[in-house]
Amino acid sequence: MEINYPNGKPYTQKPQPQNTRQKSQNYSNRGMTLEEDLNQSNHYYVTNSIAVIHKKPTPVQIVNVDYPRRSAAVIKEAYFKQASTTDYNGVYRSRYIDFEAKETRNKTSFPLSNFHEHQINHMKQVKAQGGICFVILRFSATDEIYLLESEHLFKAWDDMLQGERKSIPKKDIEQHGHLIPISFRPRIDYIKIIDKIYFNRHSSL
Numbered sequence: 001m002e003i004n005y006p007n008g009k010p011y012t013q014k015p016q017p018q019n020t021r022q023k024s025q026n027y028s029n030r031g032m033t034l035e036e037d038l039n040q041s042n043h044y045y046v047t048n049s050i051a052v053i054h055k056k057p058t059p060v061q062i063v064n065v066d067y068p069r070r071s072a073a074v075i076k077e078a079y080f081k082q083a084s085t086t087d088y089n090g091v092y093r094s095r096y097i098d099f100e101a102k103e104t105r106n107k108t109s110f111p112l113s114n115f116h117e118h119q120i121n122h123m124k125q126v127k128a129q130g131g132i133c134f135v136i137l138r139f140s141a142t143d144e145i146y147l148l149e150s151e152h153l154f155k156a157w158d159d160m161l162q163g164e165r166k167s168i169p170k171k172d173i174e175q176h177g178h179l180i181p182i183s184f185r186p187r188i189d190y191i192k193i194i195d196k197i198y199f200n201r202h203s204s205l
Helices: 034-047 117-128 150-161 170-176 190-198
Strands: 002-004 052-055 060-069 072-080 088-092 095-104 109-111 132-139 144-149 167-169
16 A cells, blocks of 8 residues: 655655564563553553543545455555644643654664654644653663653754754663653553653652
8 A cells, every 4th residue: 555645755664673582571571562562551541540642543545445345445545634743642630741652773872863843843832832742762672661851852853953963862861861661551651750750749550
């Protein structure tokens, strides 16, 4: 199936990083993608009346469909109706939550090429309106996941536009971000970090 961006450029889905290390007996290495882990975590939050946060659907315009059988349809060509903003949004403790989730195989830095200008602009608008805005970053080589508050991403992005480095050093993420250990339920308990940063409290999860 061919899917294109609104400007007509073809969309190529990046392959998900594969975890080839031997699985350990703890919860930190189960071969799950970041998206799958977050979706499970958000499902846990919703079903336990903790927060209502979902992955945003991507609006797609279907333009060509093939019907090889009467009971089946195959989409041959489609276009994104508009540029996507961030991956997840919702509400927690009466505050609007909006965040992006990204993975990298790099071991020492997180490439800013993982983000797009319209995503940065969207997050800046959310932040200006008082929303809770951040990014969740996964280093797939080491199975480390960090929550990084949006202002640190904005600074790195603006510095890049001024000709500085095109990535965020991992040491900076370790310094300014918050490591989220993989657990069982929920798998990525980022609400604990939100409680600590924005509500000055420790989650009871």
